[in-house]
Amino acid sequence: MSVDLATCYESFSGLILRSLGRDLGDRVLPRGLEINVCDQVFLIASGLVWNVYFAALALFFGFFLATAVALGKASPSKWLRKPAEWFTFLFRGSPLFVQFFFVYEALVLLPRAGIEIGPITLETQWMTRAWAGALFVLFLNTSAYSAEIFYGALKSIPKGDIEAADAYGLTGWSKFRRVVWPTMLRLAWPSYTNEAIFLLHATTLVFFSAFPAWQQMGDALYYANYFASQTFNPFIAYPLVGFYFILLTLLVIGLFGLVNRRLNRHLPRKARAKFRFKPQYIR
């Protein structure tokens, strides 16, 4: 399985963008005996773009929904609290893998021709595709887990902070914006980092659940699995994808660490909340 530089460059140019579309590289994936190590290195790396896409967008949108749900859970009104509690129970109590299947099968049942609302026809086909459907599930799922984390942080905001805000005459939005929310984030951040890592890892499930990989455009693990079944040798593809994920995880820890530094910048160095590489695996 020796590879020279020229074939390796060929693999690179043919496969590095393959996960984004078959027009951006080799139309047909390398098969059987044609597969060399460089193919595996670059195609699996190319799949990472989908893991990053799912994780980044789900986290971004999930952040806002999670804040809303956490506030709902902490609300004295039953009408806000109960739906928020049910939402977190539903998504934290059931496996993500089954959620993927359920939502996919539900989306498939939508009328193929689209739904007519007055003069507009709402297209439904795109919803069953992974980039939309799976993203939607991941978004709801991470919102539920993050909401639980934010809710816990909301409950442990020091009483004195709130009283100080009241004493300054802060109310409503400005109290939330200036005191409650930043403190909540600061307290939640180490656990939230943990959740981000879990979410990143969970993105590998997308193409193994109901969502089909269209034109063999899949994520890193999809390609690793493809190579392992083609070459019948798990000892290259899987360690490779594992290595890529270690790098991505370190990147997440680094980025979230930067935010954590900013959130804690007013505190003396010793009192800052730290993310430990080995935290409790609360999820």
Next chain:
Amino acid sequence: MFSFCTDPSTLPDWQWMACYLTTASHFALYRSVLVVLLLLALAAPLALGMGFLGALAVRSANRVLKGIGTVYVSMVRGVPDIIFFLFVPFAIDQGVEYARHRVLCPDWDQPVRQGNDFIVCPAAKMPLASDPAWMHDVWGFTLALIAFAVVFGAFAANTLNGAMNAVPKAQLETAEAYGMSQRQTFRRILMPQMWVYALPGLSNLWMILTKATPLLFLLGIQDVVFWARELGGQKTGHYAYTHPDWRVWYFLGVLAFYLTLTWGSQKFFDRLMLRLNRGQATAGGEALRKAAA
């Protein structure tokens, strides 16, 4: 199953449903629930055992052992668990067949890896091609079980190590002052007390384990997800019971099953925590003491 089930196409609705839900393939679905529960029942103690060994390795004075333990504990942090679920059974399967091949067929002259094929002598196959189907099922289940034990053992090792660190140092020092050996201190002081610190982490781990069980489907085990897909798909005229695509309802059932499982577990752990907290020098124990007074 019922006596009136002879001709499904003529039955009224409720009888049709009763017959439909008691077909042989539906009993396979109900049995697959037991497969999931069996995996949970076996994987949890195995993972706890692996976790205990892992935690001891991390705390070991031997540097090699400590290194191995640390790598083992940190690997689940950086690598998605599903990669292990795909890799470990595959690798063990080939490893076992290769080992058997070397022992059982010493005079086999061809290489094991030929291009993209992995060829061992027929006697080294695991299980043998002539073995009954249930042996293949058991072997597949065993591989899945090992994968779960390895991954969740690493999680548990981390939790248990944290719990061991949480036991107040003063108590361990007192034990040493009384002249107990390290082994005695571990057995008499550390072990009995660590559990109350470990329980929140372990109960959370149980939840993660429960929610990882549908991944059995990826390992080729016929679990609830497999049967939900199988039975829910559209059934046309070839089948005795015809129905449109009902997969969404089947998966709703699977969701309900898992929600019940996690909800029940949560209730159980809440009560267990209450019991363990009794008389402990922790915030939980203190709250119990105050409530009683």
